[in-house]
Amino acid sequence: MGRASPPYSFGKPPMSLAHVILGLLQQQERTGYDLKTKCFDDCISHLWQADQAQIYRTLDKLESQGWITCNVEIQHDRPNRKVYRITEAGEAELTHWLQTHHPLPVLREPLLVQLYFAAQLPNEAIVYLLEQELEARQEKLAQCETIEALSLSNPTASREQKLHRLVLDLVKQREQTYLDWLEKAIATIRSQST
Amino acid sequence: MGRASPPYSFGKPPMSLAHVILGLLQQQERTGYDLKTKCFDDCISHLWQADQAQIYRTLDKLESQGWITCNVEIQHDRPNRKVYRITEAGEAELTHWLQTHHPLPVLREPLLVQLYFAAQLPNEAIVYLLEQELEARQEKLAQCETIEALSLSNPTASREQKLHRLVLDLVKQREQTYLDWLEKAIATIRSQST
DNA sequence: ATCCTATATATGATTAATCATATACTAGCA
DNA sequence: TGCTAGTATATGATTAATCATATATAGGAT
Numbered sequence: 001m002g003r004a005s006p007p008y009s010f011g012k013p014p015m016s017l018a019h020v021i022l023g024l025l026q027q028q029e030r031t032g033y034d035l036k037t038k039c040f041d042d043c044i045s046h047l048w049q050a051d052q053a054q055i056y057r058t059l060d061k062l063e064s065q066g067w068i069t070c071n072v073e074i075q076h077d078r079p080n081r082k083v084y085r086i087t088e089a090g091e092a093e094l095t096h097w098l099q100t101h102h103p104l105p106v107l108r109e110p111l112l113v114q115l116y117f118a119a120q121l122p123n124e125a126i127v128y129l130l131e132q133e134l135e136a137r138q139e140k141l142a143q144c145e146t147i148e149a150l151s152l153s154n155p156t157a158s159r160e161q162k163l164h165r166l167v168l169d170l171v172k173q174r175e176q177t178y179l180d181w182l183e184k185a186i187a188t189i190r191s192q193s194t
Numbered sequence: 195m196g197r198a199s200p201p202y203s204f205g206k207p208p209m210s211l212a213h214v215i216l217g218l219l220q221q222q223e224r225t226g227y228d229l230k231t232k233c234f235d236d237c238i239s240h241l242w243q244a245d246q247a248q249i250y251r252t253l254d255k256l257e258s259q260g261w262i263t264c265n266v267e268i269q270h271d272r273p274n275r276k277v278y279r280i281t282e283a284g285e286a287e288l289t290h291w292l293q294t295h296h297p298l299p300v301l302r303e304p305l306l307v308q309l310y311f312a313a314q315l316p317n318e319a320i321v322y323l324l325e326q327e328l329e330a331r332q333e334k335l336a337q338c339e340t341i342e343a344l345s346l347s348n349p350t351a352s353r354e355q356k357l358h359r360l361v362l363d364l365v366k367q368r369e370q371t372y373l374d375w376l377e378k379a380i381a382t383i384r385s386q387s388t
Numbered sequence: 389a390t391c392c393t394a395t396a397t398a399t400g401a402t403t404a405a406t407c408a409t410a411t412a413c414t415a416g417c418a
Numbered sequence: 419t420g421c422t423a424g425t426a427t428a429t430g431a432t433t434a435a436t437c438a439t440a441t442a443t444a445g446g447a448t
Contacts, residue, residue: 016304017434023311033396047310049300051436056397077444079396098311099319101326102304104334106243106405110210110296112361116241117217117292119354125293132295140298159386160313166382167306170375177371181364188360192353211404227426245406250427271414273426300435 014102017058018067020048022086022094025068029085032056043151046144046171059084067093115185126189134182141175144168208296211252212261214242216280216288219262223279226250237345240338240365253278261287309379320383328376335369338362 024030024039032055040050059082062068067090073081086094111133118126148168152161218224218233226249234244253276256262261284267275280288305327312320342362346355 014304014434016302016307019304020307023307026311026314031396037395044310047306048302053398053437054435057399060398075396078394079442081396094311095314098308098315099323101323101330104330105301105303107299107301108210108242109299110208110213112241112364113210113214113217114292115357116238116361117220117288118357119352120220120289121292129293129295136295136298158313162382162386163309163312166379167310170306170372170379173371173375174368177367178364181367185360185364188356192356208404225426231425247407247428248405251429254428269413269426272424273412275426 019097025086031081130186137178144172213291219280223277225275324380331372338366
């Protein structure tokens, strides 16, 4: 008991986006548009990026799965809103998923491939590549700091906020590790004879 | 000039796996089976993981693109081998790709999502989750060290090897950042009242 | 009068990736 | 005898993700 019986058919093991959405809908009811603009883009872009089309299609699947329900709000000045709410089955599924270990995600970084095969390139070309990456990573760290300022600025440290803080700490440290390594790598390549 | 004219149609911007394969074929000619077993699984698993089926399909695409050619080696005791070699057009494409900045890959980590929404869970459940992640990350770091021992043990420091070392350094540091954070996070949660 | 932005949802097309499975022969082991 | 492992390539099915585009209305700026 606790979970629906076997024939799920909907996306087996990870299905992570579905569960991110369940988590967000457990906080409060929302529309697809709210999820995209207020949640994914403004609050958890450091954590999970999602395409608008995929959000709407996942909402459809979650609804036909019985994990969320939909209530259409008629609006006259604007398009109607489909407000989604998590169901009891959805909460059970979320609670189960939250406690399940998932395999480490596969990382595929073009920059590392480039560096791995860069032996044929002149040093300046390699340094240029690393500098562009450095710039992109600095920008990403800045985005993390924006999110930090927006959502973790007030001193009220609820249990939830402490967890959000932990998550953001990792993401920031990850970027910092990258930045440190890039600076070291640039110095190493520069000091090298071609 | 330098690149084939517009109607590529094959996978636009990233197409990274195709370029990893081009890089490996520039080192020497290989079969799909060699690529899977000797390269992806043994040498660059820390860098890029690839499914056997996708390797074969990408070889087909690269061939029809004119970036590699194929020579069938007839074997009588075993299945025939299709030996692939990079072409001049392929080398030009690789050189171009190696110098192009690519957008940062999107990271989607189930564990971070779980922690973000874990406020409803008891501390022990959160700690258990973090400990499982810690174990998986330790194993991954150990895999990096195996690769290090296998491919970077000899003291000959060619230009190529120095680059491979840089790449491995980042991957190891990334895992270490994770491990440090996980230990800190476990201590933090443990010290917390439920 | 025209254009852009915001609100709101939806579909079609395509790519990248994974999983399962099929085929086929050899060699070694139990 | 049957089983497994290694060598070698290939296809079908499916999922996850991205991009482009379509529709519709209101309100503000140029």
